[in-house]
Amino acid sequence: MKWFQWLNKIGIFLKKPAADSANAANATAPASTGALPDTPVSPQLDVNVNLLKSILGEQNDLIYRHMLLGYNKAIPACIIYIDGMVDNIILNDDIMKSLMLLNTHELAQGKTNLRDLIVKSGLHASNVKESSNIKQLVAGLLSGGVILLVESLNQAVMVDIRKYTERALEEPPSEVVVRGPREGFTEVLHTNVTMIRRRIKHPKLRFHTVNIGRLTATEVALFYIEGIASPDLVNEVKQRLQRIDIDGIIDSGYLEEFIEDYPYSPFPQILHTERPDRVAASLLEGQVAVLTDGSPFALIMPAQLASFLNSSEDNYDRYILTTGIRLLRWIAFAISLFLPSLYIAVTTFHQEMIPTRLLVSISAYRQGLPFSTLIEALMMEFIFEVLREAGVRLPRAIGQAVSIAGALVIGQSAVTAGIVSPLMVIIVAATGIASFTIPSYSLGISIRLLRFPLMLMAGTFGLFGVSIGFILLVIHTVNLRSFGVPYLSPLSPLHLGDLKDILIRTPQWNMKMRPREYGMRNPTRIAPNLKPSPEQGSNTGRRPT
Amino acid sequence: MIKRSVVLTLLLCVSLFANGCWDAREVEELGIVHGIGVESADNNRVRVIFQYINTSVQGGAQQSGGSTTTFQKPYRNQVIEADSIYDAIKQLPKETIARRFFAHTEVFIVSEEYVRNRGIAEISDYVGRDPQFRPNVWLLVGRGKDLTSLMDTPGIISPIPTQRVTSVLEHHDLVSAYAPLKLGEFIRYLQSGSTQPFTAIIEFLPGPSRPAEAGHGILAGQVPEPAYKLDLNGTALFKNGKMVGWLDQKESRGLLWLRGEVKQGEIRFPLPGVAGGSVATEINKTKTKVKPVLRNDELIIFVEINAQTVIQEVTSSFPVDKEIKKLEDAQNQAVVREVQSVLDKAQKQLQVDAFGFGEAVHREYPRQWQQMKSDWDEIFPGIQVQLEVKTKIVGTNLTSRPVDVGSD
Numbered sequence: 001m002k003w004f005q006w007l008n009k010i011g012i013f014l015k016k017p018a019a020d021s022a023n024a025a026n027a028t029a030p031a032s033t034g035a036l037p038d039t040p041v042s043p044q045l046d047v048n049v050n051l052l053k054s055i056l057g058e059q060n061d062l063i064y065r066h067m068l069l070g071y072n073k074a075i076p077a078c079i080i081y082i083d084g085m086v087d088n089i090i091l092n093d094d095i096m097k098s099l100m101l102l103n104t105h106e107l108a109q110g111k112t113n114l115r116d117l118i119v120k121s122g123l124h125a126s127n128v129k130e131s132s133n134i135k136q137l138v139a140g141l142l143s144g145g146v147i148l149l150v151e152s153l154n155q156a157v158m159v160d161i162r163k164y165t166e167r168a169l170e171e172p173p174s175e176v177v178v179r180g181p182r183e184g185f186t187e188v189l190h191t192n193v194t195m196i197r198r199r200i201k202h203p204k205l206r207f208h209t210v211n212i213g214r215l216t217a218t219e220v221a222l223f224y225i226e227g228i229a230s231p232d233l234v235n236e237v238k239q240r241l242q243r244i245d246i247d248g249i250i251d252s253g254y255l256e257e258f259i260e261d262y263p264y265s266p267f268p269q270i271l272h273t274e275r276p277d278r279v280a281a282s283l284l285e286g287q288v289a290v291l292t293d294g295s296p297f298a299l300i301m302p303a304q305l306a307s308f309l310n311s312s313e314d315n316y317d318r319y320i321l322t323t324g325i326r327l328l329r330w331i332a333f334a335i336s337l338f339l340p341s342l343y344i345a346v347t348t349f350h351q352e353m354i355p356t357r358l359l360v361s362i363s364a365y366r367q368g369l370p371f372s373t374l375i376e377a378l379m380m381e382f383i384f385e386v387l388r389e390a391g392v393r394l395p396r397a398i399g400q401a402v403s404i405a406g407a408l409v410i411g412q413s414a415v416t417a418g419i420v421s422p423l424m425v426i427i428v429a430a431t432g433i434a435s436f437t438i439p440s441y442s443l444g445i446s447i448r449l450l451r452f453p454l455m456l457m458a459g460t461f462g463l464f465g466v467s468i469g470f471i472l473l474v475i476h477t478v479n480l481r482s483f484g485v486p487y488l489s490p491l492s493p494l495h496l497g498d499l500k501d502i503l504i505r506t507p508q509w510n511m512k513m514r515p516r517e518y519g520m521r522n523p524t525r526i527a528p529n530l531k532p533s534p535e536q537g538s539n540t541g542r543r544p545t
Numbered sequence: 546m547i548k549r550s551v552v553l554t555l556l557l558c559v560s561l562f563a564n565g566c567w568d569a570r571e572v573e574e575l576g577i578v579h580g581i582g583v584e585s586a587d588n589n590r591v592r593v594i595f596q597y598i599n600t601s602v603q604g605g606a607q608q609s610g611g612s613t614t615t616f617q618k619p620y621r622n623q624v625i626e627a628d629s630i631y632d633a634i635k636q637l638p639k640e641t642i643a644r645r646f647f648a649h650t651e652v653f654i655v656s657e658e659y660v661r662n663r664g665i666a667e668i669s670d671y672v673g674r675d676p677q678f679r680p681n682v683w684l685l686v687g688r689g690k691d692l693t694s695l696m697d698t699p700g701i702i703s704p705i706p707t708q709r710v711t712s713v714l715e716h717h718d719l720v721s722a723y724a725p726l727k728l729g730e731f732i733r734y735l736q737s738g739s740t741q742p743f744t745a746i747i748e749f750l751p752g753p754s755r756p757a758e759a760g761h762g763i764l765a766g767q768v769p770e771p772a773y774k775l776d777l778n779g780t781a782l783f784k785n786g787k788m789v790g791w792l793d794q795k796e797s798r799g800l801l802w803l804r805g806e807v808k809q810g811e812i813r814f815p816l817p818g819v820a821g822g823s824v825a826t827e828i829n830k831t832k833t834k835v836k837p838v839l840r841n842d843e844l845i846i847f848v849e850i851n852a853q854t855v856i857q858e859v860t861s862s863f864p865v866d867k868e869i870k871k872l873e874d875a876q877n878q879a880v881v882r883e884v885q886s887v888l889d890k891a892q893k894q895l896q897v898d899a900f901g902f903g904e905a906v907h908r909e910y911p912r913q914w915q916q917m918k919s920d921w922d923e924i925f926p927g928i929q930v931q932l933e934v935k936t937k938i939v940g941t942n943l944t945s946r947p948v949d950v951g952s953d
Binding site: 347348349351352356359360361362363364366367368369372373374459460462 | 568569570571572573575577579598600601602646648649651677679
């Protein structure tokens, strides 16, 4: 029976916001606690406790601790908290103990009032808030606060001593670096915020928190550095976030789809990262980061195509090496997008472009194959994607079995059985591996997807089709904007100065300016004349005599 | 807006499937023609030999089988007799399902008898017209035995006969003893009116290693010893689209000297003052300047040939290091002899300007050339050529003096 009641309550809960969603649209901020009574705290303890019980129900983990304050046990009070969300040691030692042993002499003498006594000297805790609004109390309680209700006091005291179990800081699995910090975000916003704070110790580092989601009331923090990030950009992001009215935000991916510019584009327009160092670096360039409670992925905006092809490690390795790696990545990007379609186009339409010996061996390997090159390529790419997906979702131990089966069945048997040509296996494998060099998973996925229409174009129109496809892609990406920043910048519109950190990477002392598109409020990054040499400094670099 | 764009995209996708790859051809369906031979047949007909690459043998797809498989030639020759070359190509689909594919054709051999009688214009017109042919197809004149059997003699390293020819032709710069032309250039000269086209002569001589009559009774994977020796030994000269004569290797070198196309090669000349002794040098670097001068209506062509050589072989005892000047003089004489021989033959005997003198005059005297152009055939034999040869021996390789038996 209890279950039914509970379900019923949830049902009502769910229905209500839907009913007055029209009103909610007018509200300045989406109501984070749904439709709760806006009643003030009553001076009677019992009334308040009963009200809270009627709102929250009798839950096992919801603790109502009745107690008498003061060494003479004069004042009845109640502490309410959710078990598992607060730090029990602090609660017992520093709150309950001090309250129970409260010296009420002065109160009896009339030198102080009850509120001052409790708030100013009774609570041995740092984060204390007062509220007389039941709605706020419930919200605070649900996000890990401790509520203190006292008889004859018409306001409640909220103490924030939240502490939940969280996983340890780990190396972000989706963005591995060889050289660079090893810590990644966790699911707890609080921890993540600290990680950024620790990296940028400047008073101008600002963040705004918004609660999004009627049921989840997920905390979302918007980070920027005042004076570097453009206020227009910050306002725009803020407004787009505040627009969202939804039952819940489970991961930052929810937010991304609500605030991106072009929802129909296959290209990701907001960068997501698990790395606090990357967020810090973006903030320094004038970008804005959005962190979501419950998600280890921070969103960085505005983002351009080039930033998806850059890894945070690019800034940690020496520039010569990085330049080579970046060029390699751009080439791999082109390969993963175009190689299968170029192969199809050239082998079915433009055989004159293939060197004679290569043509002869392609032809030899294709003798007696049942499928045309286009079908063969589509089939193999499809199977490759199936294998990849299977490998991602399966537990690691089984994942290996899949890859062995895939390698044997597709790499070996399909060729010996005369179903596909070995060259196609090479092409598919090369394409797959090239697509894994793209540091951003989301861009990699969209590139993999775009390969298929390009292959169809190649199979029907040859190189002409591939060029049409390429032109369409360019037209699309040139039109894309991410929070007002052209997606292809700094390539188009061309900002020569910014290319230093896009196609290649020049030394740190040479990158003097912030990105033109969003860092121009405060353009200078470093002091002049920092180029090192043996004569730098006063005595350093001299040959010892 | 969105709806319309969705419909448009769908329509576009449908059109992708509707047109159905009209132009597509799978690689394995192609009959890759690597070389073509043309010779005369009876009744004023043409015999065309198409040499296809047999890709199932050639491409290395021989993993299965081993020695049990029957030997397949890595090429296939298809011989068609027809009224003209295009006629022959049009008959191909009747005989084979493979689509003819000429984009990888590398060599075109026309028999000497054919080009002497029927001329080259017909072939070059067709080949220049067909978009499949590349302008960098080698054109050769075949001499000797009939082409049909010549195009059936594979080499050891290059098992496809025409591939054997092209692999030799690629290195024509190493000897500079014959002057091959690619089809595009040949057609350009043919149409120019001043420079007459020329190209190398290929001859197949019976190979000493194996009697020519033996068949191909060999095991798979084995390449037969070539029955014929391949010899590129001269240059055919054309006039008005027909072959009129030919130059031997010395004269061909002369032609290349005058055209400034000598890259490498051997110069052999007698040792000055030593009876029976000779020196061989290797050409390193050459430069030829052709400058026509019109003086009182008399055309003189000044030719200055500069060359640097390195001594490779000295047959008798000779103080090379002290007498280098004498050797250079002798070498100059040798080059002059080469050039003079071709001048005599082309100017006096055949009256064919293969040297590009006409073009040089055109560049130097564009206005006067307009009057000379039509009479160039008459003017050319009478032109005075002033030859100046300056060769320099820049090195003697590792030793400066020849090995002198028992002198120490």
